[in-house]
Amino acid sequence: MTLKGKRAAIYSRISKDRDGRALGVGRQEGACRELARSLEYEVTHALVDNDISASFATSKRRPGYDELVSLIEAGEVDAVIVWDTDRLHRRPLELEHYIAACGVDGGIPTHTVNAGDLDLATSSGRMLARIKGSVAAGESEKMSERIRAQKQDARVNGRALGGPVPIGWIKGSKPGTFKPDPEVAPVLAEATARIARGQSLTSVSQWIADQGVRGRRRNYSSPKEGPQRATWDELGPIMSTSTVKGLLVRPANVGLQEHNGRAYKGRYPAIVDAEDYATARAALQTKRGGPAGSGRRKHMLSGVAFCWCGEAMVGVNPQQYACRVQRRQAGRVQTGHAYRRTAPLDKYVRTVVAEFLDRADVDQQVTAEARKRTTRSARDKAREQLGELEERKRTLVRLFAAGTIGEAQLVDGTTDLDHQIRAAEVTLRAAGGNRTVSRIMRAKSPGQAFLDAPVDQQRTVIGELFRVDIEQGDGVGGRRFRTELIHITPKGGEDR
Structure with a gap:
């Protein structure tokens, strides 16, 4: 039996829901409803933020939390019930806003399944809430540091970092391995070669669309070998020129990955010729407009x-x-x-x-x-210089592919050589x-x-x-x- 005027809002949140089945938030809500019955609250709202982090490292809005604060400020609930305080906040600034919304004198209480009650109406209760909030923020920061260290180690050693397989590769037979997509990788290689030969990004984007390569929808799962593999026409719309540009300038295309200006061995095998890649990348990053x-x-x-x-x-x-x-x-x-x-x-x-x-x-x-x-000598000298400059560009590409130089050095060096090549071509022009x-x-x-x-x-x-x-x-x-x-x-x- 519930008492009149005892209206409660349940809030459930989980940071990662890899299979999308919302089992974690479902378990939280079930435990919160049990607590509501024991405290004789009537649950009027059940708010959920599934697969959304509350840490300082994310900028995503939490629609369920925003609605909860609005209900509190409007006086439509008398209590909040959550699994734990860290489900509500991991940032001190949000906690202060929450304290102000709940009110200082005779404010709205917060009940938790695992951490007891937060009495925000007293100074001691607010202090305890701030201490718990600081601990949660510290744990969030430590977790971010561990994740960054894990990703850096994976980059250096060429291991997979998780997430969907990029366009151009498919999963290999062993876990954590990848291989070129037999349908898409040749298209990207030819598209890169066309850019390197001087074709415009617009024309190459249209050519890619004509080959049937499409972007991906949000609910896309990584392509796999076999008769059940989805076709690209089912996956998404035609890619824009900016999307195509992003695909063609990825270091992963030549088997590399970059972080903080340094190149490392990539986790995906190369699918594009290194010289074509360097020429195309320099063209796409230094030119404005078409050729x-x-x-x-x-x-x-x-x-x-x-x-x-x-x-x-x-x-x-x-x-x-x-x-x-x-x-x-x-x-x-x-x-x-x-x-x-x-x-x-x-x-x-x-x-x-x-x-x-x-x-x-x-x-x-x-x-x-x-x-x-x-004079003939000036023309011959210009042609000889052109040959030397083009060989220097190829040397830069080889150094980049070997990881000796980074992307910034490759782009700067290629841009400088392109200026010299154009100057040498003045004689022929x-x-x-x-x-x-x-x-x-x-x-x-x-x-x-x-x-x-x-x-x-x-x-x-x-x-x-x-x-x-x-x-x-x-x-x-x-x-x-x-x-x-x-x-x-x-x-x-x-x-x-």
Whole structure:
């Protein structure tokens, strides 16, 4: 039997609930209800904060506790019942707020299952509460120190720290071991290589989405081998560019982990080439925006191909190029200006340019204008310097992979070398051959490197090395694509 006016609120909390079944807070609530019956209280509220810490190390709000304080301040409860005082507080500041809410004179009492009662209406009771609060805070700090020491030891020795398995790995056959995810790891490796080759983060993020790799939902469990494995389409939404950037710059990708500026052997095996990783990481951390020449144009020949009238061709829609001054009137194309379908024109120009770049004498033609403005020795010296600087970048990567240098040293060193590389390329750029052209021309197969490059870089190469002119045509042949009306002229060379 309960007495009128004896209303109690039960508060239960547990810091970690690994299986999500709330068994710990359930046991606390059951014991508190038994105490409420023995004290003849009517339980009007049962408030729970499951899987939420109360230590000073967390910034999470405790909704159940906040509601409890609101009920006390509103005078809707006459007592509070908890398992122990440390379920309420582990921070002295919160305790002082709680004391003020409960009131000093004739205040609301707090009953505990394990630690007796807190009489906050007397100075002795408040002192006892503060002592217990200080002890709880001290225990919380000691626990945090032990956890930090445990994690530091795990970092140094490459052991698992717990938590979900990151995207790119799956659990191994033995506990605490991991191996590359056969579906996702190759995608991340190729994405890193694409960034290292100069592609924009936006285009690489879209490519990752096209491969079917998705982010994770909150209730996601680590992927495992076998027929029951969940597909990535079931796990979450398409990842944003910022999420993709975070994935690609993780030291874990090359088998390392970092703490306080130092590199340690990682707990996950490497899934990305070390040189690609260093180049991509430096690019993503030092550059703002997309690569040079990306602009806003989506068509390969916009602004670099020309109508027979002399004006530039632009992409008016995904299917068609048209002269910039061309206007459509009553469904007819204005005479004197060219227009072409996008797909066949792009394919033809790509083929011609790739064949030209693979010719043995192309390097001399590309640098012909440079010889007019700079000496051969200066150009050769710049190329030799470029080779040395690139070798120094590779050395930095090897040192980083070996743990000799940290991330900060890698980024600073790579940034400094990139500045020197850009300075050395000024000589070559004077020929109209910018950094993109220089990189493609240094490839084993310049033609294939051109075909593999993103659209914005292909546009740069065509604009730097060729003049593309398009005749309007005489109407003969209908919609058939006629290569004889497309004139691709290497700058300083003959029409193709």
